[in-house]
Amino acid sequence: MGRTSNYCFDYPQTNASFTVTYVAGHITELDFPETHRKWNSCDPFTLFDAPVEVKHPQRVNELVRNIEIRARGSDMLMIWTDCDREGEYIGYEIAQVCQKVNRRIKIKRARFSAIIADQIHRAAQNPTNLDLAQADAVIARQMLDLRLGAAFTRMQCMALQNRFGNLLEGKLVSYGPCQFPTLGFVVSRYEQVKAFVPETFWYIYLALNRPGEQNGRGREDQTVFKWKRGHLFDFDVALMLYEMVLERPMATVKKVVKKNTKKWKPYPLTTVDLQKSGSRLLRMSAKQILDTADALYQRGILSYPRTETDQYDDQFDFGQYIQKQTSSPEWGAFATRLRQGEFSKPRKGKKNDKAHPPIHPTAYAGNLAGNEKKVYEYVTRRFLASCSKDAEGFQTTITVAVNGEEFSASGLLVLERNYLEVFPYDKWSSHELPPFEEGEEFMPTICELREGETTRPSLLTEADLVSLMDKNGIGTDATIAQHINTIVEREYVMERLEGNTKYLVPSTLGVGLVHGYNQIGLEKSLSKPQLRRETERSMVQVCDRIKTKDDMLQESIEQYKEVFILARREFNLIINKDQASLKVHKALKTVADEVEGMVEDEVEDQPAHPHLPTRMMIRGTDRHQLQAPDVE
DNA sequence: GCAAGGTC
Structure with a gap:
C-alpha cells in the first residue's frame, strides 16, 4: 500500500x-x-x-x-x-x-x-x-465461519490423510460454508447431465414457400409455422392430429398482428453481471475479469469494480463520463451523438448496495491490450449503451388454422438500432415475413409429422455457476469468483473446454465429498445452499435487532454440531472399510463407477486401481499433481 | 495447514 x-x-x-x-x-x-x-x-x-x-x-x-x-x-x-x-x-x-x-x-x-x-x-x-447491530451480525458470521470451517476441514483432512495420505500428498481437503454449496451446484448439474435420458417427441411441421415482399430476385422465401402445441410425447395423439390436418390441409390466416416492439438496452453494470457477461462473451474466467477490472480501477480508468448496485444516483453526472469517450476512434462518434441530444437516462434496476455506483469508465484509455482492452471495451460499450435509447422494431405475428389446429409465425423489422450500434454483444436482426392477409387461404408447401429428441442439458459453465451462487446468496460480489477458484484449486472441480465454452466437471473427490454429505440424509445437506441462506437470514435478523448475535451464533453452532457428529461417523465408516456398512460402501462404489464413465476420456491412459477404496479413486485433469501411486 | 469477508 x-x-x-x-x-x-x-x-x-x-x-x-x-x-x-x-x-x-x-x-x-x-x-x-x-x-x-x-x-x-x-x-x-x-x-x-x-x-x-x-x-x-x-x-x-x-x-x-x-x-x-x-x-x-x-x-x-x-x-x-x-x-x-x-x-x-x-x-x-x-x-x-x-x-x-x-x-x-x-x-x-x-x-x-x-x-x-x-x-x-x-x-x-x-x-x-x-449501527452496532450490523457490526454484531458480522462478528457472529465471522465466528461461525471460522469454527465451522476449521472443525470440518480438520476432521476431513485428518480422517482422509490417515488412510490415504499417500494419495492426497498432503493436499488440503477443505470445507467452507460457501465453497461446499458452490461445489454442490457443479455436482448436481453433472448428475442431471449423467442421468439424462433423451425422449422422442413429434410435431407437425408446416411451411409455405412464398416470395418475400421486397424480394425481387425470384427466390422463394419459406415461412415456417410453429405448431401451437409445440411438440407431443405421445406418438398416437400426434399422429391422430396430423391425420386430421391432412384431411383438410388448406390453411386459413386467422390473425395478422402488427405492433411496435423494442429490445431493451442493458441495465447498469454490477459485478455479478460483469462476471456473467464477461465469462460468456470475453472468454475469461470470473476471477480474471474481476482482477482485470480491479487493475483498471487502480489506475483510475474504471470505477470501483465490486458493486451490487444496478441503478445510478439521480445526481450522477453522466455527461462528464460520456464526454471522455468522445475521443475514441471506435465509439467516440456514438458518444458524441449522446452528447448532442441522443442521451437517454439509464434504466433503473432493483439492486442498491448503498455503497457503490454501477461499474462505469472514469477515463478514456486508448492504449490497452489483451484482457484489459476486452474488459474496458465491454464496460465502456455497456455504459454508453445504457445511456442511449432502446432499439426499436416492428413485429408481425401471423396465426393460421388448418382444420382446427393452430400454427403461427412471426417476423421482425428492425427500425432503429440505437444502443445496438455501440453494443455488438446483443444480437437483434430483421427476419421478415412475406405478406399475408387476414382471411386468406393457402395450401402449405410442406406439412409433415416430424420427429425430434429432447436435448441433454449442458454441463455448468462458469457464467451459470455465478448466476446460481448469486441467486442462492452464496458469497458476495467480491467473493464469488474466489470461491469458484477455491474449488478448482482444491481439485474438487476440473475445467473442461468443449469448443469455445469452458465447462465445470466435478472430480471423483468432489463427487465423493458431496455424496458423502448427502449420504447422511439430512434435509439441509452441507453441499446445498439452504444452510448458508439461513446464516444470511439470521444476519438480517441481527441487523434488525430481532435476534442477538449470541443467539444467532448459538443456534447455528448447535445445528452444525449435529451435522458434524453424523458426518464424522460417516467418514469413519468410509475410512475403516472393513467396518463400513454395506449401504455406504455400495453408494460410494456406484458413485465412483459412474464418475469413471464420465471422465474416462480425460484419464484413459491412467489405469484403474481396483484395490483402492472406490471413494478415493481421485482423478484430476492434471495427472502430475494428482496421481494414484503405482503399486504393481 | 482450517472460513469468509473486506481490499492492495
Whole structure:
C-alpha cells in the first residue's frame, strides 16, 4: 500500500478541522488461541465452542499506528466506510482502535452512498451513530465461519490423510460454508447431465414457400409455422392430429398482428453481471475479469469494480463520463451523438448496495491490450449503451388454422438500432415475413409429422455457476469468483473446454465429498445452499435487532454440531472399510463407477486401481499433481 | 495447514 497518507483541512460549515486517513478493508482477524491453533492440539469438535481471539494482522500495523496517533489528538472520530454491513463492522474495528488510546473520543458515522459533492457535504453535516447491530451480525458470521470451517476441514483432512495420505500428498481437503454449496451446484448439474435420458417427441411441421415482399430476385422465401402445441410425447395423439390436418390441409390466416416492439438496452453494470457477461462473451474466467477490472480501477480508468448496485444516483453526472469517450476512434462518434441530444437516462434496476455506483469508465484509455482492452471495451460499450435509447422494431405475428389446429409465425423489422450500434454483444436482426392477409387461404408447401429428441442439458459453465451462487446468496460480489477458484484449486472441480465454452466437471473427490454429505440424509445437506441462506437470514435478523448475535451464533453452532457428529461417523465408516456398512460402501462404489464413465476420456491412459477404496479413486485433469501411486 | 469477508 505504500506510505500512509493523511489529509488535513478546515471545514468551516461545521467549524471543524479534519484529518482524513484511511484503511483498506478489515483491520482485524479472528483466530483460535494457542491452545486450539495446532491441528493436533484438540479434537476438532471442540472448535465449535473454543474461544476465539481478535487481533490486527501484520499487514495493517502501519495503518493502525497512524490511526492511533491521529486519535490521540482528536475530539471526534468520524467513520466514512462503505454504508453496508461489512463497512459498519470495519467502522467498529476502527472505533475500537481509537477508543483504546483516547477514551473520551466521540464516535460518529457519516452516511452517504455516492461520491458526489452535495452528498458528501450533507453527510459531513449530519453525522449519525455507528449501527452496532450490523457490526454484531458480522462478528457472529465471522465466528461461525471460522469454527465451522476449521472443525470440518480438520476432521476431513485428518480422517482422509490417515488412510490415504499417500494419495492426497498432503493436499488440503477443505470445507467452507460457501465453497461446499458452490461445489454442490457443479455436482448436481453433472448428475442431471449423467442421468439424462433423451425422449422422442413429434410435431407437425408446416411451411409455405412464398416470395418475400421486397424480394425481387425470384427466390422463394419459406415461412415456417410453429405448431401451437409445440411438440407431443405421445406418438398416437400426434399422429391422430396430423391425420386430421391432412384431411383438410388448406390453411386459413386467422390473425395478422402488427405492433411496435423494442429490445431493451442493458441495465447498469454490477459485478455479478460483469462476471456473467464477461465469462460468456470475453472468454475469461470470473476471477480474471474481476482482477482485470480491479487493475483498471487502480489506475483510475474504471470505477470501483465490486458493486451490487444496478441503478445510478439521480445526481450522477453522466455527461462528464460520456464526454471522455468522445475521443475514441471506435465509439467516440456514438458518444458524441449522446452528447448532442441522443442521451437517454439509464434504466433503473432493483439492486442498491448503498455503497457503490454501477461499474462505469472514469477515463478514456486508448492504449490497452489483451484482457484489459476486452474488459474496458465491454464496460465502456455497456455504459454508453445504457445511456442511449432502446432499439426499436416492428413485429408481425401471423396465426393460421388448418382444420382446427393452430400454427403461427412471426417476423421482425428492425427500425432503429440505437444502443445496438455501440453494443455488438446483443444480437437483434430483421427476419421478415412475406405478406399475408387476414382471411386468406393457402395450401402449405410442406406439412409433415416430424420427429425430434429432447436435448441433454449442458454441463455448468462458469457464467451459470455465478448466476446460481448469486441467486442462492452464496458469497458476495467480491467473493464469488474466489470461491469458484477455491474449488478448482482444491481439485474438487476440473475445467473442461468443449469448443469455445469452458465447462465445470466435478472430480471423483468432489463427487465423493458431496455424496458423502448427502449420504447422511439430512434435509439441509452441507453441499446445498439452504444452510448458508439461513446464516444470511439470521444476519438480517441481527441487523434488525430481532435476534442477538449470541443467539444467532448459538443456534447455528448447535445445528452444525449435529451435522458434524453424523458426518464424522460417516467418514469413519468410509475410512475403516472393513467396518463400513454395506449401504455406504455400495453408494460410494456406484458413485465412483459412474464418475469413471464420465471422465474416462480425460484419464484413459491412467489405469484403474481396483484395490483402492472406490471413494478415493481421485482423478484430476492434471495427472502430475494428482496421481494414484503405482503399486504393481 | 482450517472460513469468509473486506481490499492492495
